[in-house]
Amino acid sequence: MKTDKHIAIAGAGPVGSLLALYLAKRGYRVDVFERRPDLRAETLQAGRSINLALSTRGIRALDEVGLGDALRRVAIPMHGRVMHSVQGQISSLPYGKQGQFINSISRSGLNVVLINGAEAQGVNFHFNQRVAHVDLQKTTLTLQQNGGEKKLAFDAIIGADGAFSAVRAALQFTDRVDYSQDYIDHGYKELHIPAGPNGSFLLEKNALHIWPRESFMMIALPNPDGSFTCTLFFPFEGATSFASLKTNEDIVAFFKNTFPDAVALMPDLLHDYQTNPTSSLVTMKCYPWVKNKTLVIGDAAHAVVPFYGQGMNAGFEDCRVLNELLDTHHDDWDVVLPMFQSQRKQDTDAIAQLALDNFIEMRDLVADADFLLRKKIEARLHELYPEQWIPQYSMVTFHDTIRYSEAQALGRKQKRIMDDVMKLPHLATTWQSLDFQQLVRRMQEA
């Protein structure tokens, strides 16, 4: 298709860049405006990249724009969780079936590939340009750069400018826009495990590491250079919290007592802890996402906490769904935009809740024998009935044809059934002789 329609995208992050690429491939003229400098010009600090978990939903979109293979090559497969106890004992729990994995990938590396891909498709990127104003009636964007201002008109404006979106702020300023921001009591701080000799990995490479400590946790994801990026998720306030660790001695003692095997691998712990910011974690929702010809998408429309590893994947799925609707409705934006938001909202609400729920699973339950037994029984159910019983984590992470809202609803049903199973006596020794077929039959019931 050829069109003279001109689309503005605010935000050159992964979602904005991917959407630009999708739209350029459809034949649109696309300009992307980004508040920050071009991240390709910055010196990337080797081994200090922030990594994300890329999974099936995200990969499907990348495949559609032709970048899947290139990105798969720089990603590190993580086949399961590896849990570290206080005593340094290691246990592991696969994410799915044999051959299913999520991918640790550098956020900035991924972003660069997407920007380059979009540019190759004719997208114009404009960096250091701040959205100062959006006129939702006239579909104009007022941009600030070096103190100067310019106003540009478009056929549509898409805000992919993240949780603190300027486009959403303009939307919110109009009447009857629902909005919420909910912070959790935990913040996070990034820490670092450097590579061993010759770029070797000092922990199991192909896994997401978790140090579950009930009310908080640390995790680590592998980087291609052999290092791991660790994230401590920790309460802001309280007896054991960011606020309670006041002195160097407090910090070192806490880590030595709580994560002894990790501390041994963290030579710069104290420096990292003191230098790296403590950041907050928020769920943001808004609705509608559309006014006239302006839309918000990705984190700008639905920022979620990171505990399901789905924030970016959900944003990428937004792009794929929008592109699909443009296909179906012959690029009639007046039809597509309202349809997109009403269809997609329930799914992003679902993943927002699932992400909150998964924090409890990660920091507490993965260290719990009953929980591991439950996972084992569900894995067997899935093995025996691969279509009728797909564990919720797998539906969310490995199945891009099951909507988030379906995964949530089916997962609730599974939970009720499994709650009953878990009440059975001597289950740890008898679970293999459960009537699995009857359990699956309960899934078909209303």
Place this chain on the structure above:
Amino acid sequence: MKTDKHIAIAGAGPVGSLLALYLAKRGYRVDVFERRPDLRAETLQAGRSINLALSTRGIRALDEVGLGDALRRVAIPMHGRVMHSVQGQISSLPYGKQGQFINSISRSGLNVVLINGAEAQGVNFHFNQRVAHVDLQKTTLTLQQNGGEKKLAFDAIIGADGAFSAVRAALQFTDRVDYSQDYIDHGYKELHIPAGPNGSFLLEKNALHIWPRESFMMIALPNPDGSFTCTLFFPFEGATSFASLKTNEDIVAFFKNTFPDAVALMPDLLHDYQTNPTSSLVTMKCYPWVKNKTLVIGDAAHAVVPFYGQGMNAGFEDCRVLNELLDTHHDDWDVVLPMFQSQRKQDTDAIAQLALDNFIEMRDLVADADFLLRKKIEARLHELYPEQWIPQYSMVTFHDTIRYSEAQALGRKQKRIMDDVMKLPHLATTWQSLDFQQLVRRMQEA
């Protein structure tokens, strides 16, 4: 007590003025900054005043500052709801026991009394001054007037500047402030029933009139001049909605078919409908309410929909509770502010939900025979056991010693018991012989 502490209040509405008066009486130096002009200078359009329902919680605060009697004299008691059917049939439902009533009072009239009262106590009011910036660290307020700006420092700043509070906006700009705004699908429009000959009331004077129409409703409250202020609560969109009434003919036909007895009393209906704005209805929540020495209060902290008639009463109760805490803690603001928000938040959350629930009751259930029977049984329970069974409406409206959150919790318990009662066969004819004592006993159970 004498103090040299200097308090700024943003907003000279009823809550800001009342709080100013409370604090001036405690000996504080108080300045109130209001964006709008002094409403005392405006010509009040006779009979066109917007009225509010003032009830026990609000009156208690007014009594504490010595203005209760003056305001009681200009209020019109409303002893119950009078329902108008489409056929013009009238039925009524008392609000509480004999002698209990809510009060229709002019918002602007009440506001003037409070401003005058506060001024008499030494409060300085500054009109036409917009809050441009709040520095939460330094407790300074930057105010704009006629293009000029000044920055003033205070010992505390209190934002009583309503649902779209500038002080709350400053608070929200900081990290880790939860916030939500939720619009309902209905908007409202004010209409008017003028007085009859010699200022006579053309509908029953001492009542709140409701035209319940299931998915929407109109209400009317009496004014001292014999007129009634009507409010149509109506969906924005849909088959029967503000959007669907397009022409003069649509409007007239809709009112004639839907509110025939009211239309006969509304000579300016068409003009009012076309001239008066259609406004939206929102629930707003935020937390924390306090950062350092800055607090939000009233609608700025917890705007609710109007269906329980408690918005202003809740704001007045905020002032009373804050004043009480200042008493108890010897004006130690560092102790009082955090205590105020943590104590009060659950109560304002409760009234927010109760107000949403009451819309369904008002627009739909008050026309329902089962609902009226339920109310009759509860009234009998209250008569027989005046302390053990107080209907929820009475707890909220007539009992200032029962917290909103308690009223909500007790009301839920009552509802479960009454749901069981309502399942009994032939209840309409047999309810008088119910075992009332046993029902009350269930309220004592866990």
